Amino acid sequence: MTATDFDVVVVGAGRAGTAAAYKLAQSDLDVALVERAKQPGMKNVTGGVLYGQVVADLVPEFPEEAPLERHVVEHNIKLLHGDAEVSIGYRDMALREEPNYTLMLGKFDRWFVDRAVDEGAVFLPETTVRDVTQSRDHAVVHTDRENGDLTCEAVVGADGVNTTVGRATGIQRTMHNRDMALSVKQVIDVGRDTIEERFNLDSDEGAAYIYTGFPEGAPTIGYFIYTFDEYISVGAVGGLEVLRWLGDEGYGESGTPLYSLLEEFMELDTVRPYVQGESVQEYQGILLPELSYDSLPERYDRRVALVGDAAGLVLNKGYTFRGLDYGIKSGLLAAESAIAADRAGDWDGFGRRYDEWLEDSYVLEDMRQHRHLPKFLENERMYGAYPGIATETLRGMYSAGSDGEGLTWRQALQAFRRSDAGVLDLLKDGYRGFRSL
């Protein structure tokens, strides 16, 4: 038996990898946390809310001592249709009881890695992994450092959507446009007081806004606004395949750059009042896996396990994005599988056991329940006809110009008849929506 450098090498110090390293170190395994950035968080981008119960269960200092931005007490879904917007807001003081926060990864990831190091994890920054190999009784993580090969019993691939671990080992299949969404985002300095006035928030409260319906009828394109302490982030998300062909701004007169859509979105009369700010502080771009349960790639091979975005564990529910907590949970399950392997002295079943536990966890339970949702969200009627029907119905209710057109339900029916959607479509979509939510 070869003596290895570490029991486990975790590749990538995002939330998923750091959670794994924390848990492993806590159980006295020798663990290295390899990160290609100079400092944790520098390569990391999110446009999401941290549903933080998984962190609260792991780290006693969370949430009190963690660098968090705002406690989310309001979610808002906004359907855009021309100059109009129909929104469903949900604000609930009961949400204050849940540890759900907006966060900036530059601060949060650094804090989280420090906690893992406190537990005994060895943090190796400025190190890019180039390959991962397995032999009969160990695995090797090949890095771009001089003499940088790290031998270990097992590898946790937490290296994000473009996972080197997954590609080098052949665990992950080749990803294509239909599997991926692009997101671009601006962080804007708005000022604390202005944020609280504009979004109607108390001092530590935060809001998350999700928009669809612009450009009209363009499927899979969405936008978000999140409130931070003094900044807001405003971003756009769109499937690569849709962005490739939508509109006529690209070469050969097809396609639209996502940053152009974001600019146009921010100039809409219904949006501008929320996003006007002093200055743009940062611009970011990232890919997100846009897979359903049935199209998820493989996640393990013997001594190697993929977690978080590397395993495609992201779900666009239409009304919120989940991914941060899925990543953390999957990292913890990989750690637990390693702890079990260490106790049994049998590492060959490390990956398979992790995968079984992940299947039984709320992460894949959630993705299984929503397995038809990605298909449902690709439906163009969700982005054109239905926001249109909602807008026309409400216009009928509130605009004095439509007095005399009859009862509200009759106006709704007329709006529906004027739209491109048929009764059968509505019934089908309603059924699909019901099944996938």
Place this chain on the structure above:
Amino acid sequence: MSVQDSLETVNWDVSEEAHITVDNDHCVTCEDKPCLHLCPAECFDYQEDQKGGIYFAYEPCVECGACMVFCANDPEKGAVSWSKSEGGKGVEFDFG
């Protein structure tokens, strides 16, 4: 605000070695050139005098990986050779 202005807010510690390269031979037969609008950092620029019309600069890359998916992984394209930037180099976000 143009994307070029947006990119002014981003910091890089630029590596001497390109982590992404483009083989322009493949650009000659590429008809729709999605790189020109799908790269969020405008690393790809249309220039008449370049082979296949594509000029590529790795320096302003924000390391999203989109070009791996829409070009490198597309069997009909494949001009892009993609890898992660060298340890400690490349884009550096303050906020994320």
